[in-house]
Amino acid sequence: MPFQRKDLLGLEDLTRSEIEEILDTARPMLEVFSRPVKKYPTLRGRIMVNLFYEPSTRTRTSFELAAKALSADVVNIAVSTSSVTKGESLADTAHTLEALGADWIVLRHSSSGAPAWLARRVRAGVINAGDGSHEHPTQGLLDLFTLRQRKGRIEGLRVGIVGDVLHSRVARSDIWGLTKLGAQVVLIGPPTLVPPGIERILDKNPVHAAEPPITVAYDLKEVLPVLDAVVVLRLQLERQKRGLFPSVEEYSRLYRLDSERLREWGAKPDLVVMHPGPANLGLEISEELANSDRSAIREQVRNGVAVRMAVLYLLAGGTVTG
Amino acid sequence: MKETNSPRNWWLRGGRVIDPAHDRDERADVWIVDGRIAAIRPVEEARRGGPGGASAGAISDNEDGGGRSGHEAGSAGDEELRAALGAAVGTLAGLQTLDADGLLVLPGLVDMHVHLREPGQERKETIATGARAALAGGFTSVACMPNTEPALDNAAAIRFVRERAAAARAARVYPIGAITKGRRGEELAPVGEMVEAGAVAISDDGNPVADAALLRHALEYSLRFGIPVIEHCDDPTLSAGGVMNEGPTALRLGLRGIPAAGEVSCVFRDCLLAELAGTGARLHIAHVSTAGAVEVLRWARSRGIQVTAEVTPHHLLLTEEAVASSGYDPDTKVNPPLRTEADRRALLAALREGLIDCIASDHAPHMSEEKNVEYDLAPFGIVGLETTLGLVVTDLIAPGLLTWSDAVWRLAAAPARVLGLPGGAGTLGPGAVADVVLVDPEAEWVVEPGTFYSRGRNTPFRGRELKGQVIYAFVGGELRFDRTRGGFLT
Structure with missing residues (x-):
């Protein structure tokens, strides 16, 4: 079944088979990207615009490399928050880009829903590169791809997501992707950041799984031994000012991951550790663990390009065999 | 006039x-x-x-x-x-x-909660455009909230509204004065002088009066004038930064929530303050949106506390799911926010049993340039003057949830009574001022905001097919609106 979408707004919208199609497409893309000459002519003459309302070197670069590997032309636009307050509207900017010939607008925005809102207003494809606390679908896809690469499967895995789930777009995309592919998700953190009832976000969009697809745990130590993989989220330090946790020190005592702790608390020997980056090294994860064999952080970065190539390729109308 | x-x-x-x-x-x-x-x-x-x-x-x-x-x-x-x-x-x-x-011959409807934006925000709405929108929607009287720029917090401002309204020669407009000076929640505004100038109620709508002692004094002081104190119930410390109802849907959409608890606790506090203020103090709760607030109202009534309440068509007919299904359309962003299906059902039941007295639109026009932005950047508000009657007919009367009599009571007599409007407003008794609307209950029409008399186009009901339309509207016996002759005659 060919992939037929104009936009990639979130993993909530995708079916299991669509997600799998993207992951399957990303595999050959990774090979292309690993060659000395990293070029494929598929998107020659097409234009992708990175429209970033929040600074993000990693995601922007990853999209740029993905597009260029497929020979698309890339324009980068970094919009400072100040020009938003000057009254330059997102719709106006997007219409301008469209008039200039943009085929895809890759949008990073601090407002949840901005890509979905924009997608209804422009003919160009909209790719969500992270919107507020909502979704970061390509990050979710690259997490799935990396996990599958490491574990050979997603189905039946127990994956912990540790940290500020409440505000994390990565957590939401991971939740959708993992549960749709049959993994169980354990959300771990203080109750202020893993709000009661969050498991009910699946209510409107149930997945068919034997076990409850989402469980919540406040105690990392208790739940660590059953996990096959863990996604460590970046802690936004400004959350402390809003009274969501008392101090960085206390957060670190309760939820930081390091190799010693994994041993003491009885983590599985083949536990995979991931982080969407950029990590607060020493805060939510130790530098030593981030650089260890358990860590898949480097692979995540590399796989990110392949997954984004696959997304662009499929949005452009390609199929796995085509 | x-x-x-x-x-x-x-x-x-x-x-x-x-x-x-x-x-x-x-x-x-x-x-x-x-x-x-x-x-x-x-x-x-x-x-x-x-x-x-x-x-x-x-x-x-x-x-x-x-x-x-x-x-x-x-x-x-x-x-x-x-x-x-x-x-x-x-x-x-x-x-x-x-x-x-x-045709149906109805007493002119009364919308006790509208925002007409003048003075200060005339690009959103003016008293004249709002009064015309009202009359075209069947409302011969509206009461406008004082959150203008500057706020309606003195006699001169109240007189200004009345003069503008008289000149517009559309619906009658009754100003509501601010409870506190500048709506800052610090000092009581000159209530007596505003009532003398024509204010029919006081409210800091947009915000609750956070200071409990101050609200108590407002309830006590207004006793002297027999006017209601209208409260927008919320707890700003809980709702800060929120843009939609708190709960699984907000979590799913990644939007900051406004918990129901803020409204419920404020309604509870206000009812207790009304009881403290004593017999005759009149508290009115604006735009009730939660099942919890309904339970508090039930408790308050059972205790004999004099409290009335209103509900909007959007809270009766839509839920928070509209935010998701519309793809984050800011026309679904409103304060209080659209709540859950359980809340919606509780509101409907409360309206039917009379626990909620009135239907009010909370008509809140904004420029499309302000609304047509990212969800969390858009202002709160939905226009309602020109859709309320059609929605009530189509979604409440036609399915048998309300009889015509029940609906007219809640849209006319009840709000007129809460506000103490003169001249038998909201009724058709002999001797009453002849504010009369004639409605074709079978007329079918589509909500096209571009055709509104209001300057506001911000409605989540865009494209809805509705039944029931005002054909003629009389104010004081003068035929001011005649749809068969293209609309306004004045």
């Missing part, structure tokens, strides 16, 4: 007259003399020869030529009518007849 030059003597023939204040729902003729309701006679009675002795034959002489408006009553009927109407009619030379067959 200058309302001369237009004939204000009318004979509305054969419509279905619905006036719950007088237990009336029947086909009847209505006579308006000098801008007031002079007589109402059931059709059978009027044709047979009413109490005053009008003979059926004489009146039916005019029936064929009646048309929908603008025809002089034949002189053959003069004697009989004069008898039927008593001494009220000196001469019938100016009496015009209007064939209301197939």
Whole structure:
């Protein structure tokens, strides 16, 4: 079944088979990207615009490399928050880009829903590169791809997501992707950041799984031994000012991951550790663990390009065999 | 108000007259003399020869030529009518007849919660455009909230609104004064001077009065004037930064939530303060949106606390799911936010049983340039003056959730009573000021915001197919809106 979408707004919208199609497409893309000459002519003459309302070197670069590997032309636009307050509207900017010939607008925005809102207003494809606390679908896809690469499967895995789930777009995309592919998700953190009832976000969009697809745990130590993989989220330090946790020190005592702790608390020997980056090294994860064999952080970065190539390729109308 | 030059003597023939204040729902003729309701006679009675002795034959002489408006009553009927109407009619030379067959004849509706934005935000709405939107939507009276720039917190500001409204010659506009100076929640505004100038209530709508002692004093002080204190119930410390109802849907969409608990706790606090203030203090809760608040209202009523409440059509008909299904359309962003299906059902049940007294639109116009932005950057608000009646007809009356009488009570008599409006507003009793609307209950139309008289186009009901439309609207016996002649005559 060919992939037929104009936009990639979130993993909530995708079916299991669509997600799998993207992951399957990303595999050959990774090979292309690993060659000395990293070029494929598929998107020659097409234009992708990175429209970033929040600074993000990693995601922007990853999209740029993905597009260029497929020979698309890339324009980068970094919009400072100040020009938003000057009254330059997102719709106006997007219409301008469209008039200039943009085929895809890759949008990073601090407002949840901005890509979905924009997608209804422009003919160009909209790719969500992270919107507020909502979704970061390509990050979710690259997490799935990396996990599958490491574990050979997603189905039946127990994956912990540790940290500020409440505000994390990565957590939401991971939740959708993992549960749709049959993994169980354990959300771990203080109750202020893993709000009661969050498991009910699946209510409107149930997945068919034997076990409850989402469980919540406040105690990392208790739940660590059953996990096959863990996604460590970046802690936004400004959350402390809003009274969501008392101090960085206390957060670190309760939820930081390091190799010693994994041993003491009885983590599985083949536990995979991931982080969407950029990590607060020493805060939510130790530098030593981030650089260890358990860590898949480097692979995540590399796989990110392949997954984004696959997304662009499929949005452009390609199929796995085509 | 200058309302001369237009004939204000009318004979509305054969419509279905619905006036719950007088237990009336029947086909009847209505006579308006000098801008007031002079007589109402059931059709059978009027044709047979009413109490005053009008003979059926004489009146039916005019029936064929009646048309929908603008025809002089034949002189053959003069004697009989004069008898039927008593001494009220000196001469019938100016009496015009209007064939209301197939139409509903309702007391002019009253919207006790609208934002007209003038002074200060005239690009969103003006008193004139808002008053026209009101009348086209069936509301002959509206009460406008004081969150203008500057706030309506003194007599001069209240008089300004009344003068602008009089000049607009559309719906009547009754200003609501601020509870506190500048709506800052610090000092009581000059309530007496505002009431003298024409304010019918006080409210800091947009915000609750956070200081409990201050609200208590406002409730006590307003006792002296017999006006209601209207509270927007919320806890700003809980709702700060929130843009939609808190819960799984907000978590799913990644939007900051506004918990129901903020509204519920504020309603509870305010009811206790009304009880403290003592007998006669009148608290009115604006735009109730939660099942919890309904339970608190039930408790308060059972304790004998004098509290009234209103609900909006959007809270009765939509839920937080609209935010998701619309793809984050800011036209679904409103304060208080659209809540859950359980809340919606509780509100509907409370409205049906009378625990919630009134339907009010909370008409809140914004420029499309302000609304057509990312969800969390857009202002709160939905326009409602021109959609409320159609929504009530289509989604509440047609499915049998409310009778016409129940609906008219909640849209006219009840809010008029809460505000203590003069002249029998919201009713059609003899002697009442003739604010009357004629509605075609079967007329089908589509919500097209571009055709609104309001400057605001921000409605989540865009594209909805509705039934029920105002055809004629009289204010003080003057026909000001006539859809058959293109709308406004004034």
